[in-house]
Amino acid sequence: MGVRPIMANPKGSSGMTLYGTRNDDSTVTLPDMGFDFMYNGDLIRTIYSSGNSWIGIGSSSEHIKINRRYTSYNNLYYSREEENGYRLFRVRFEGNSTYNGWGNNNLVWEVSFYETGVIQIVIEKTPNTGTDSFVNPGIGTQSITLETGKSYVLISDSKDGKNYKVTEGSYFPDKERFLIIDDEGIKNFQEVEGVPKWVKVSDMPLTEEILLNYGNDFLPSSLDGIVGDSPKVYYYTDNPNAVERQEEIKFKIGLIATSLPKVIEQKEDFFIPSEKLISNIIAEVSTDIINNNGNITKTNGEVRIAFSVDSGEAYLTFDINANDYREIDITNSVEFLNEGINPENLNVINYERLNELIELNRKIRFAYILEKPTLSDVCKIKKLKIFYS
Numbered sequence: 001m002g003v004r005p006i007m008a009n010p011k012g013s014s015g016m017t018l019y020g021t022r023n024d025d026s027t028v029t030l031p032d033m034g035f036d037f038m039y040n041g042d043l044i045r046t047i048y049s050s051g052n053s054w055i056g057i058g059s060s061s062e063h064i065k066i067n068r069r070y071t072s073y074n075n076l077y078y079s080r081e082e083e084n085g086y087r088l089f090r091v092r093f094e095g096n097s098t099y100n101g102w103g104n105n106n107l108v109w110e111v112s113f114y115e116t117g118v119i120q121i122v123i124e125k126t127p128n129t130g131t132d133s134f135v136n137p138g139i140g141t142q143s144i145t146l147e148t149g150k151s152y153v154l155i156s157d158s159k160d161g162k163n164y165k166v167t168e169g170s171y172f173p174d175k176e177r178f179l180i181i182d183d184e185g186i187k188n189f190q191e192v193e194g195v196p197k198w199v200k201v202s203d204m205p206l207t208e209e210i211l212l213n214y215g216n217d218f219l220p221s222s223l224d225g226i227v228g229d230s231p232k233v234y235y236y237t238d239n240p241n242a243v244e245r246q247e248e249i250k251f252k253i254g255l256i257a258t259s260l261p262k263v264i265e266q267k268e269d270f271f272i273p274s275e276k277l278i279s280n281i282i283a284e285v286s287t288d289i290i291n292n293n294g295n296i297t298k299t300n301g302e303v304r305i306a307f308s309v310d311s312g313e314a315y316l317t318f319d320i321n322a323n324d325y326r327e328i329d330i331t332n333s334v335e336f337l338n339e340g341i342n343p344e345n346l347n348v349i350n351y352e353r354l355n356e357l358i359e360l361n362r363k364i365r366f367a368y369i370l371e372k373p374t375l376s377d378v379c380k381i382k383k384l385k386i387f388y389s
Helices: 208-214 240-244 333-339 351-358
Strands: 017-023 027-029 037-039 042-044 047-050 054-057 064-068 072-083 086-096 107-114 119-125 131-136 140-143 151-156 164-168 176-182 185-192 195-202 232-237 262-265 278-286 288-290 296-298 302-308 315-319 324-328 363-371 380-388
Touching (some): 017 027, 176 195, 185 208, 195 208, 302 333, 333 363, 363 380
Antiparallel strands (some): 027 047, 037 042, 047 054, 054 064, 072 086, 131 140, 151 164, 185 195, 262 363, 288 296
16 A cells, blocks of 8 residues: 655655644644544544644544653644645654754654555654553554654554554655456446446446546455356556556455355246146256366255245245145244255155145245355356246
8 A cells, every 4th residue: 555665754844834832731622624534433523732742543542642741742743644645644743852942843743644544753853751542443552662863654454543553754645446357247346226336337348547537546355237147357556666566466365255145036926828838947057167177077065945826925845755845934044054955956845736736726836946056156047938838
């Protein structure tokens, strides 16, 4: 996320707004940052400070202490700036390591808050005679050593501003964008009528302009809205390290998940003509995959079926040993998987008894359960055919 091993230089006070001068103990409230900054799960727009050399993020609590003791500042500045298209709010403290020590300027630092959620601390001067610490949400108050001529980047491991990692170096807000291409076209992740999902934003071809204008800043884990079996993720960055050494850039998998069994229930009945009898039912399913050699390989995907003759009030499975039907709870995935009808066995179920069951209402509907024990397994229902005699 744009952290570089070289130290950031202080920008100085040129172009900044002078907020106040000669302050010993008073807490001050700086103007609105100009954007929302997420810290500890809260959206923050206000920064606090004091002559005692600390920063409060959204409140007058001392969240960042830089040589904190009874110090004072000669000048306190702020500015709203932009780097690589991202907004930031910068605070510059020019002060003294002693109380009422006007004019020394031996304690000088800058803290920048980026709209990307990153904090950067740049130490121009410090005598290291006080306390250096950071209130790290999710971790606790963390002691850090801040040294003259060094800079430090604080990056949260989540979007809610918690569990920050503190790294020596400098931050430059690289642009990162993610899009997915599926069978329908180019999609980004957005909320539509309160439902977050992948939504088509453009047809092919994919361009840099589309990535910059529509790409998401992070890659969501949801696949809601994706159509087809082979979606592709496209990633854009202007990080020079990634551009120059593409072969060294790898994404880290934060979580490997498997699918829960999914139950699909038919919402409307098939009506059986009064003069017809069901002679056969065929379900075309696929649990196969084509491997790298072009060969078809069977996976561990499973499909099981149940049916209802009373519009879904109860569902039935077939007991081969009894040669008859009995009720099954399709909401119990273990029971459904273990006792539902295997599509391969639809040719051996008792069709004479099935026609007796549908004689009263002349209708039938189906429910299916699909299970993929691993992410590489395949489980598809292609079609269901009902044959009459």
